[in-house]
Amino acid sequence: MSVYLHDIPLADAQKRLQQALKEAGLWKILGMExxxxxxxxxxxxTAEPVWAKISSPHYHASAMDGFALRAEKTVGAMPTAPVTLEIGPQAQYVDTGDPLPDWANAVVPIENVEALNFDANPADDSRHPDLIRIRAALTPWSHVRPMGEDIVATQLVLPAGQILRPVDLGAAAASGHTHLRVSRKPRVAILPTGTELVPVGTSVKRGDIIEYNSIVLGAQARSWGAEVERYPISIDDFALIRSRVQAAADGHDLVLLNAGSSAGSEDFSSRVVEELGTLLVHGVAVRPGHPVILGLIRRSDGSGVTPIIGAPGYPVSAALxxxxxxxPLLAVWQGRQPFHPEEVTAAxxxxxxxxxxxxxxxRMVVGKVGDRLLAAPLSRGAGVITSLVKADGISILPRGVQGLEPGTPVKVRLYRPSHELEQTIFAIGSHDMTLDIVAQFLAERQRRLISANVGSQGGLVALRRGEAHLAGSHLLDPQTGEYNLPYLKQYLPDTPVEVVTWVGREQGLLTLRGNPKGIKGxxxxxxxxxxxxxxxRGAGTRVLLDYHLGRLGISPADVQxxxxxxxTHLAVAAAVASGRADCGLAVTASAQALDLDFIPLFQERYDLIIPCKYLExxxxxxxxxxxxxxxxxxxxxxxxGYDLSQMGKIVQACSE
Amino acid sequence: MSVYLHDIPLADAQKRLQQALKEAGLWKILGMExxxxxxxxxxxxTAEPVWAKISSPHYHASAMDGFALRAEKTVGAMPTAPVTLEIGPQAQYVDTGDPLPDWANAVVPIENVEALNFDANPADDSRHPDLIRIRAALTPWSHVRPMGEDIVATQLVLPAGQILRPVDLGAAAASGHTHLRVSRKPRVAILPTGTELVPVGTSVKRGDIIEYNSIVLGAQARSWGAEVERYPISIDDFALIRSRVQAAADGHDLVLLNAGSSAGSEDFSSRVVEELGTLLVHGVAVRPGHPVILGLIRRSDGSGVTPIIGAPGYPVSAALxxxxxxxPLLAVWQGRQPFHPEEVTAAxxxxxxxxxxxxxxxRMVVGKVGDRLLAAPLSRGAGVITSLVKADGISILPRGVQGLEPGTPVKVRLYRPSHELEQTIFAIGSHDMTLDIVAQFLAERQRRLISANVGSQGGLVALRRGEAHLAGSHLLDPQTGEYNLPYLKQYLPDTPVEVVTWVGREQGLLTLRGNPKGIKGxxxxxxxxxxxxxxxRGAGTRVLLDYHLGRLGISPADVQxxxxxxxTHLAVAAAVASGRADCGLAVTASAQALDLDFIPLFQERYDLIIPCKYLExxxxxxxxxxxxxxxxxxxxxxxxGYDLSQMGKIVQACSE
Incomplete structure (x- = not known):
């Protein structure tokens, strides 16, 4: 049973909106200015094609600094047999860009000219005309930019629907335009609603939800070419929301109504649309997203309708x-093509x-490991905005697909150019607090570090499967007391790897400040x-715990x-900080990060395991x-709690 | 001999600027705000990493509308054996996003709950507590968004140097930020100079050059993140330019000085820089571009220096x-990576x-014909701004390369995403006025038409070489009076093609209005x-001319x-309109386009020749x-002059 009884397929929802807007005369460019x-x-x-008003150049122009002349007069000129021309009747000085005299049909560049008697008799230049000497013949129209070389009057300079770039402006100016007719910007109103919401900048208390969907939606609409007005948060008051929606619809081309995450808010949204206009769709079978509302609001002045889109409260749902x-709607209204993201296929x-x-x-992280393009799914939670921040793209699993096995090729619509994906380093394995710092420093060096935290053993498995460039690992072997190397034989028997020590670090128990339960070990x-x-399971810290619990004779069943x-270490710290647990085993830095007490217990070595082939x-x-x-x-x-003395030490080298 | 005696290699010029800016303390982020x-x-x-101030959620939040409870209390619940809980002590209603009560550790969604006696005895609910019934057991923390599910306080949310996207703002807000520290925008002054320049909007006369480089440079700098101030045009007055450069340098981070295209203007530029500061580079061995000036201007208040870049007057040179x-300089100043264009290799x-x-x-047009990626060089002229408008990318032929043969693989730095290149239709062959209209209509249909005008025969040669998807051709066979088909046997003996009639059109002689020379035929x-x-040579119109000249017994040598x-037809029309020629042979539309007289002579058929393999x-x-x-x-x-009655008629079909 679902509360979203009316969910319809996405394609149907899009069609319904498009059809309604067509009937309302709103499925076209909004207007031009x-x-x-x-x-x-x-x-x-551009709202219409830009045709050239004038040619460019709009006259025959000299392409060089030099002398304009008739090419015929230079016939026969050779290094050994120069031709001499009289300045004035036979040659006229021109700068680059100057119009060619009507009688001329070529230009000799100044550097190919020998000047004669320029200063021969300055006082009497009527008797001693200035002369130039040329030692190479010219063909007609050489060093001339003929009228229309760049643009011929009447030709198409820019098509309608062109998103203007700097050089487009140059071409439009060169062809005689002083203004451009462009589609006017759609006006979008964004109304956040929900009593539990507080605006950015409020000091939050339990139960407060920071309202940032309106910022994300506003930033999206703005970057897609709209003018945006954000309304203040409306509490879940039906009359208030209704009046604001009406006002927004009267003054804008589109209303984005963003419900709080509670079902109550969302119900208000649909009722408001029903009262003020037509509810076209309530619920779309898309995940995350479900409670999307599409409708039309009647304008107060009877001038027509304004579409309204009700976005769900969860941030990922809202952004999607x-x-x-x-x-796509803003694209139609601006007369441009909707954005067509690049699509790649990845495993x-x-x-x-x-x-x-x-x-x-x-949401997917996409990167190239060896010669395979891989797609690693990110958190599926509708509340996890960082999944969109990290995502390289989106895969759409269509209705009817219930799941996919590892290795399945999936299509990913990319958020970033595919050539940037090759700068992504996949680190899968044990979590360490230094990885965030590595990510920051690598970003400055044109690398993107994507770290998936699946534990040390999980990282080794990922290396075996060719799914990562490196794995961070701190696996203690109980028999030998050795780190990592014994596990490599087990997990990566056929994969030559280099093992480099990254850090030494302290593990211990985290407790609330003051250690209220008096935990000692x-x-x-x-x-x-x-x-x-x-x-x-598979985390190095878990292995460490189990090893020591075993030595103490404590069974897992005894540990509540x-x-x-x-x-992750930070997630353990967060659990302790929130009071959900009294203690957890983690590294020192995680205690400091969340202001917890730390009871040091063990020193351990954290290595990077790197298949030799990725060292090239x-x-x-x-x-x-x-x-x-x-x-x-x-x-x-x-x-x-970090010891850097061994950083970079090669524990196991790749053979030459 | 070259006038640019000081030309230095591009890489050296870049290094010299970088070194000077490093010494001046200006090769880093300008500042933050x-x-x-x-x-x-x-x-x-972002000018610094964004670390999470708070977790998101910052408390354990219900992920559904439902009842918060202890998971232990539901152990054993089954469809046939429901568990009943008392609202209040054992179950508390929560909306999505509400904080979980301290005592609870799970949420049962409302749709999985059977409500009992909610209305049993409204008057006396102390004696009849409300009850809910659950028919499935819950695991701890189910339907709960634990604190930190999205973001854990102290974690890295965004690295420094991130160009902010809408979802990034959401993540920053979710992690407790109300403001962001970003690099301040570089302030760029743009000074166009040149007595021959006139601003956009002036009615131009012979010799006037419309000044639009400042618009292109300004638009570039703005789209790269700078604040731009454009100065009015300075005439070639040394004192004026010097005082404006000083003022611009005093109030900006960068001065872009754009010389007029004449050598005189450019000389002013370098002298101004020498007088007001340090001339680092005068002339860079890059084409188009040569007279680039790089220097530093001393600020009047002694507070340091401001870099100045003198861009050449030719529009392509200026834009490059x-x-x-x-x-790259604006990138350093903003603390972001410079743009790394995608690079493809094309033949x-x-x-x-x-x-x-x-x-x-x-400048290159790049497209895919069959399975080959092709790069077609555009006009090389430094004055041809449309070559940048049309370009899909740029190939850099390094110093030392004197030329490349057809078919050579070249690297192209793309201006548009590579996946859009597959929407490009290459039409090489005869020019026709309808092609601009086709380009406009195809642009609305997500296709880009690139037409290279090499004449009908050139088009057939291009088809044979696999360099075009189609060729427009109007080749009359003098023997048979047949169009195109006889030529196909000669030029494309092994390439099966479809021949589709496009238009019938009238060819005739163009003259100035009033036909001053009284030309009749x-x-x-x-x-x-x-x-x-x-x-x-190879143009269908040329073939037509030669055929008829031959019939009239006129030798080419007799034709001035x-x-x-x-x-192109338009170029012929432009030559006549400019007075460079008295007449030319072209289609009717070209006469109308440039307001010329037209003396109709022949009717001809213009076909599209399409290799069968591209029809799939x-x-x-x-x-x-x-x-x-x-x-x-x-x-x-x-x-x-166009006859559309045969448009789409298949003259020669591809066999099934």
Missing amino acids: EIPLDEKAVGRV TGEIFVE LTRKITSPAGDDDYV LADLARPDVRFVNRQ GYDQEEY GDLLAPLFELMTDASFRKAVAALP | EIPLDEKAVGRV TGEIFVE LTRKITSPAGDDDYV LADLARPDVRFVNRQ GYDQEEY GDLLAPLFELMTDASFRKAVAALP
């Missing part, structure tokens, strides 16, 4: 609603499931009043919260440079 | 100077020559007082101007649709 031809015209869209419904790195009834928009995890938060798994080429070179970069090392050393 | 987090922040560049010198369609001493920037071309302008070749796929489909499109036919019919 004339703007001056200056640098602010960039990005505007913008991409799916708003951008899925892990299994994904999908509801069969929905078009499912999966792992033995306390067996206490019935202590709630623990664990790392996921042993099954509560988090994927220059993708990873900046990473190795960082290991000896003073400012990078300084930034890492500022995190507590 | 704090801006409010709103939609206007899009496109700005922007790309080569201005964009050159025709021979190009290049000066050995220069880095030669060749081709016989007049033999008159000594009549100057003719011809089409190039027979060797004056133009490549959907690239050409919109072209065929146009042939029956009413508004397109209307637009073509508005041109004089």
